[in-house]
Amino acid sequence: MVLKCKLFVAATIAALGFSTSSIAQVYPEDILKYSKNYFESGAKAGADFQQLSAHPILADYSVGGNAGIYVKRRIRNFGIQLEVSASNAQYTTQYPVAFNYELSHTHYADSSTKGIFNALYLNVPLLLEVRPGEHFAFQFGAQYSYLLSFKDKNTAFAARYGTDQILNKSNIALVTGFELDIYKDFKMGARYAMGTSDMNAGKFKPLTDKWSANSAQVFFLYRFEKWGRR
Structure with missing residues (x-):
């Protein structure tokens, strides 16, 4: 026994x-x-829709692109994500550049050429994440954007006013959106950023209106690596 x-x-x-x-x-x-406790890193790319609410720029959304990388920390149904991305946009003036923007909102013109600007932004959003389900996440947070480049594409504006640097460099935006797991390491998402900073660099005095930069994104993500412990 x-x-x-x-x-x-x-x-x-x-x-x-x-x-x-x-x-x-x-x-x-x-x-x-x-596991619901891990780190992950990956890349993103998609379409970017930029709106510059700035007289004399058209308020329409400009279609561009965005691409970047991210790192995420997940703890159960919550997470925090840091991202670095670049996005581009093209803005067009509402009226020909010969309009006298500096005097008032009532303009005169002697040319049919409109100003066209190409903009390149560096974006750094910091997002909190809440997961109501395993494959879906709400995201919200703040984003810092820096204007890397702003150029007069057809030189019409710079020739008329002597400068094309009409925007401030920095912008802080409030961000909300979502991400959805679609297949293995692939995800998709959408996001809206509402600018809170005044982008008016004061080149059109006495037009001191507050200019704001807003954007919407639709994108795909690919996860490079996932590491951590249970």
């Missing part, structure tokens, strides 16, 4: 050891796959 008990204990210990070893071996691919 004692011998049978010893054999049973030994067999149990051996089985536990084998099970622990097996779990350790499959951990990276299997256990982490279902």
Whole structure:
């Protein structure tokens, strides 16, 4: 009887050891796959719709592109995501550049050429994440944008006014959006950023209206790596 008990204990210990070893071996691919406590990094790319609410720029949304990288920390149904991306836009003046913007909102013109500007932004959003489901996440937070480049595409504006640097460089925006897992490491998402900073650099005095830069994004993400522990 004692011998049978010893054999049973030994067999149990051996089985536990084998099970622990097996779990350790499959951990990276299997256990982490279902973990809710991990880091991940990846890339994103998509379409960007920029709106510059600035007289004398058209208030229409300009279609451009956006691309960048991100890193995320998830803890159960919550997370925090830091992203760095670049986006571009093209703005067109509402009236020909010969209109006298500096005097008042009533203009005269002697040319049919409109000013066209190309803008390139660097965006750094910091987002909090809430997951009501395993494959869907709401995101909200703040974004800092820096105007890397702003050029007069057809030189009409610079020739008339002597400068094309009509915007301030920095913008702070409030951001909201969502992300959706679609297949393995692929995701998609949408986001809206409402600018809070005054982008008017004061080149059109006495027009001191507050100018704001807003944007909407539709994008795809690809996860490069996922690491952490259960």
